[in-house]
Amino acid sequence: MKNVLNYSYYPGCSLHASGKEYDESARGLFKALKIGLQEVPDWFCCGATPAHNVDELLSLALCAKNLELADAVEGDLAVACAACFSRLKTTQHKLGENESKRKQVEQAIDAKVSLEKPVKHLLEILARDFGLERLHKAVSKPLNGLKIAPYYGCLLTRPPDVPQLDCTEAPTIMEQVLEATGAETVPWSHRLECCGANFTLSRPGVVLKLTGDILASAKRAGADCLVVACPLCHGNLDIRQKEIEEATGEEYHMPVFYITQLLALACGVSPNKLGFGSMIVNPMPLLKEKNLI
Amino acid sequence: MKSTGKPEPTVTIDTSGYAVATEEIRSEAKRLLLEKIVDAVVGYQSGRRKGSAVPVIITDPAQAEQLVFSPACVNNLSIYLTKAKKEIRAKGKLAVVAKGCDLRALAGLMGESQFKREEVVIIGVTCAGVHSAGVQPNEPLTSATIAKKCRECSVHIPEGADLIVGKLPLLPDLTPTEKELLEKLDAMTPGERWEYWKEQFTRCIRCLACRQVCPFCYCEQCLCDRGRPQAVDTSPRPSGNMGWHIVRAMHLAGRCSGCAECERVCPMDIPLNLLNRKMAQELKELYQYEAGLTPQEKGPLTSYDEKDDQSFIK
Amino acid sequence: MSRIGVFICHCGENISRTVDVEQVAQAARQMVGVTYACDYKYMCSDPGQTLLKKAVAEHRLEGIVVAACSPRMHEKTFRNAAQAAGLNPFLCEMANIREHCSWVHDDRVEATAKATDIVHMLVERVRKNKKLIPITVPVTKRALIIGGGIAGIQAALDIADCGHQVVLVEREPSIGGHMAMLSETFPTLDCSQCIMTPRMVDVVNHPKITLHTYSEIESVDGYIGNFSITIKKKARSVDMAKCTGCGVCMEKCPQKKIPNEFDKNLGFRPAIYVPFPQAVPNTPVIDREHCTKFINGKCGVCQKVCGPGAVDYEQQDELIVEQVGAIVVATGFKLYDITEKPKGSAIKGYGEFGHGKIPDVIDGLTFERLASASGPTGGKIIRPSDGKEPKQVVFVQCVGSRAREKGISYCSKVCCMYTAKHTMLYKHKVHDGQAYVFFMDARTPGKSYDEFWRRAIEEEEAVYIRGMVSRVYQKGDKVVVMGSDIAVGVQVEIEADLVVLATAIQPRDGADTLAQKLGISYDKYNFYSEAHAKLRPVECATAGIYLAGACQGPKDIPDTVSQASAAAAKVMTLFSKDQLEREPIVARVNEKFCVGCLACKKVCAYGAVEEKEIRDRQGNLIRVVAYVNPGVCSGCGTCQATCPSKSVELDGYTDEQVMAMLETL
């Protein structure tokens, strides 16, 4: 049966490096759900957070070029990483509104800027395009009994009116998608708090404090694990967890999954293709305990 | 004022669909009359001159056989539903044959509470185009004989009619001669335009055919017929004619449905539709208004918006 | 009309200095139709007017042109003089040869020529004037007050005390509105029940006031002086005549656990209830959604225990029609409910404050109910979650107000004052408690307001932190408030026991539908628009409808009461005369020529144009024409300029008059 939905796919640098398991689980999930995913040929970096702090024109031009490349591929542009999603959306927003910036960028990439192609995050594709009931039907191994604290981070819903993924202050899209797999999501207070992002290199102390608060809040809410949709948040929450336990004396052992990993697992993709091995906090005991593998 | 665009190759337009329409109109008219759904059907019947078509109001089902639809059916039959022709409305519930441009007039009239949608049965005709003024009725429909308005028609299919008859052939794309003429006039200096219109209006003999065929000129007493006060001189001298045509264009601004009947019937070939089209163009630019197929509650000049353009006001 | 008198005024020498008045008079005598022309030093003076009156009689004048100052100055004077002389006032016109001529030109020849032209224009105009009789509209001397809050009560009492009938309609079972919910009121801290209950009792006992509670406005027809109001009186299921207010039914009602909306769902009430103890009228209402009798037909206890047999389950809604001459709209306000994002409105919700999810985050009115002696807790400040006494309370100002990106850009005017009051009430009840207030600016402009605010800080030791709150979340049994203190430039986190949000003031739900029924305009927030922000603040543009209280914009109780009395005064001026006399400069439709395209109705901003059916003797509809209601038409003339066939004509500014003036060019 031909893929009912087809998307061009912009993985972004982290998904070819530190966030490789996010990319693999995403491809596995989309294959299982028969959604076409065709990577944009020779895409390049979207500039993430550093670019637009250095030179806004550079960051807008990078994204505009990527959008132009994406036009060659049929289907809306699917994006996994929250930072790439935020940059591409901001470019469309800014160039759509500001005529002079648009002309500058068009001069920089010496091509017409095309803003028509919709940029969509995986969550949007799963929850709205594909639809929650179809997702629920596609689940072959329900994640019953797994208590998840869904973590949005900063970029998925901010600044208001730019990503237009969900309500800025009270999003529910991750809860809906996860609950479609039969898992249980816990209400907790730090869903949208910043994890410290890039400070993990320059000022690790800040990350320990902020990520520590998030882990504490998740633990207080009785979650078994955290689910993220951004490689940078995953990095902080997963890699730094050991250090935070040492610094605060708290015990967390809270595995941090990419949302596509759990969804793929629920949709019958074999666990060893989901990169559980490369996660610092070993998720295997939890998955075994919930007899999901 | 001939438009000097590049000479266009004469293309014949396939009007086979019109015969299909004629059959369907006849059967529908007969059905409507037999089942007493309507008391009279306003349609076209062939005239004495070969290929000619004239408006007809039939009440007896047997007459339905006379109804035709051909490129000679140029009249806008919506005028027979207005107060200007009370005696037709007096016949009771009417069915009317309507091309796309006619349906726009019907929608405009409904918007001006002249009749309600349920009071009239509309037999919409898919129309590929009709003859322009002065074309012998029996001539085929070609790019040379087609009316200027049909060259730029956007309502070939009259959506919103109770029944849509006929089928649309493949349409050649024709140069918009009227748009070119309008652009040519716009390009002129005010002095040249004044001379152009003065020459046209001097020739007007005030036969008022343009007023009598206009679906929106249904006033009981036209402003230009009034003596006390005499807003517009009634005698057909150039200044009176100028006043008459300015007032007419202003009264139709935002109401005219672009059926261009005024220009067709003018015995002195004055391009009257240019005036209405200019008004329509300005209203589109200023207030995004366009005459549509569905009645609009308020026209552009009977409504306003706080943020309307006022760049021309000091 | 061919016997016109022209009177040229010197205006002392304001006119005669630059205009040769004799020459203008001489020129006037040459004009067709002018039988008498003279000039006089002070036409507006008493001798001047006597001269005019004598001339009218002596020369049997049929029209007058007074060439003097601006009509905006003395038109009334000379028209009264003409009337005194037996001439219809509208046959007298003024030619403005002072402000528009002598004062603004210095060349004597030019000024005289211009003055002559102006006089000639007005002579031609007056020849086309017609006699006009002032329009009289009967006035029903009965007022309708919509809304039984303090604004409605005050307006009702004022009008009723002046001897006029009043109909007061209130949507809730009892009057009192939001003020009845308050504990003590700023700046005097006197208890709202004590100062309001007597007024509420006055209303119910006042012989001139007909009170309809638990009722809504179904439809409004008619115009100033002649409104016909259809009121839907919802069924109370209790016969108000029989009920003595003993309250036995409320005690015996098995349903105890229904949250009481009046107490912001803190307290509970039975199915047959009175919103609050001092309710007026003191007759209970059966809440049909929660009453078992209406759900599954069982129970019926209240009917059994009711001595006078007042409980009647069969009671149905009823429609009452009242004829009134004026309407005062006093529908009040509601607090901006930030629990969720209102559908389809430009106002975005406040997910980040957790209001509605975290039980210990409440709004101002809930705090009032906590602090109120007749409230669910008898005045004890407790945490709704566990009933404990909060030791640290954080008050957050400007929640929704002054937040353009959240859709509400205005300041709600009263929150600074009532938050300061809350810190005081809290301090008086919990002596060792500590109040924190996150605020942007303190707006305390009223009489002894700022002193009240200073007292909250200096004597009651409330800690005011200048800065906004970014997030509130539950942490264990505490409520963490994350905000910034911009004076110190630091992020602040307070673990509080209770958080009170001073949410924005908005108009009542359904304010726009009521406005459409009344035909009055409202702004983008649904507050009702006054006719003129400075000079007509309590009137609507639509004649005969007046505004009072928060429905017109956020305001505190002193302003509301003064607006209510002002609106009452306006009503009383309307009722001071039996007939409402209006200038006859109104439009009239010539039904012979009107073709019923109703363009006039579409452009009339006053809804003065109605559709009129013309029927023959057998009643068959011939045609529909437009009809201008002289009582409502304000004479702008837009209809005539829009009507293609000029079938509608504005008396006083007819086409004939204007064309006659243009002919003199």
Add this chain to the structure above:
Amino acid sequence: MKHDFEPKIVAFVCTWCTYAGADLAGTSRMLYPSNVRVVKFPCTGRIDPVFILKAFQKGADGILVSGCHPGDCHYMAGNFHARRRFAVFRKLLEFIGVDLNRLEFSWVSAAEGGKWVEIVTELTEKIRSMGPLTQFTDLNDEEQWSGALSNPELKAVYDQV
């Protein structure tokens, strides 16, 4: 100083704002050229395009239409309707061939006496430099060829009409 050509300017004004503004210019004794003739209306909404046409035909060289600023209208929406009506009518006159510098629109509130004087003076100077408007007046004398007559004294009568 005398000019050879004194333009005839007609001003259609609303009584609540611009007429009052003109009055204010009077009470403040501001001087301006005496070419303008004011016609008072309750509202700009009442000003019919036919009046502008008639004024031009009767020999006006320049026409000013002025009323309340949007939102100030005493009748709430009169000037909004007028604004749309004149925006369309001036385009029609331009299309017929009238030079739009001859037709000016403005908002003058009751407090803007100065603005009234400025607008009237500026318009008078502009029209004076443009010279008399002969388009309409010449047209008044023209006849259909069949009705034209060549005898002198009837021609003279025409000139007076």
Add this chain to the structure above:
Amino acid sequence: MAKVITEENLRSLIDLLIKAGKRVIGPKRAGEMTIYEPLASGSELTPGTLPRRSAKEAFFPLSETILSFQKDRDGLKVDDVDTASFPETVLVGALPCDAAAPQVMDAVFSWDYKDEFYLERRRRTTIIGLSCTSADDSCFCTLVGLSPTDTKGSDLFLTPLAGGGYSCEAVTDRGEQLLAGYPELFTEAATVTPIPAAQPEGAPVDLAKVKVWLEEHFEDEIWEEVANRCVGCGACAFLCPACHCFDIVDEGTEQKGSRRKNWDACAFSKFTNHASGHNPRDVQNKRYRNRFMHKFKYYDDKFGKTLCTGCGRCIRYCPVGIDIKGILEEIGKKSLSTKDTKGHEANHHG
């Protein structure tokens, strides 16, 4: 022996007439159409096609001032129009259906009231007719007793010849004077071969019988059937060479203005509008009936002439395609079946 004039001589004749101070009116190109207008020079003459408007304008102008008045303090000054100032006119190239019309109209304009405005212009006009060589399906002059070569109404009648030029025939002494006035322009020719005249379709209709039928069928449903579609404009009346109704209206102000005589049409709804508001002909079919009756009955009753020359203009330019030729033929057929009750011989075109 027939007098012949070449094409150029005709044009130079026109130039000479213009030089002699005469107003020469003839068919002239104006954009797409041909209309009768005063010619500036002979070169403008474009004979052949039937002009858009009829030639009646030479005597019955579309709009003319008949007097002007001025009122002031001491009374009213009225200036009459001196008919002596009407220009001498030569109407060149009038086809038979246009040339025959003035004779018909003379009767009504010299009836109980002598309309000097019309009659003076008629007296000062010489009509040079032109034989008609092309007819379309709207022409029906043969049906009303005229023909493409009918010299009625012309003073001088030209017939276009195969080899160019025209043969001339002086019908009235005015024609003679014209020939005599410019002998150098005319030559003699033994035999001439004219271009074959036009043949409009349709057999002649017995107008007498039609008149009788009309007398008995005032209330016939044919009027409603025909006039249902009539929208009441003035196109047919204004283009018709024979229609002569006019309206008198004052223009200007009560103090200064002029009284004008303008064309009017019985199709207009306000034509028979009484001051009381009553309108005897309130419905369109009564108005169309009146038009037909006036042309084929009333005028005959009064002046024994048919007020229609069959030029077909009202058929070509009727916005809704009302076809007087079709109606005439239909009534003609119907009138044959009924016996002629009145029996008197209707003289038309006497």
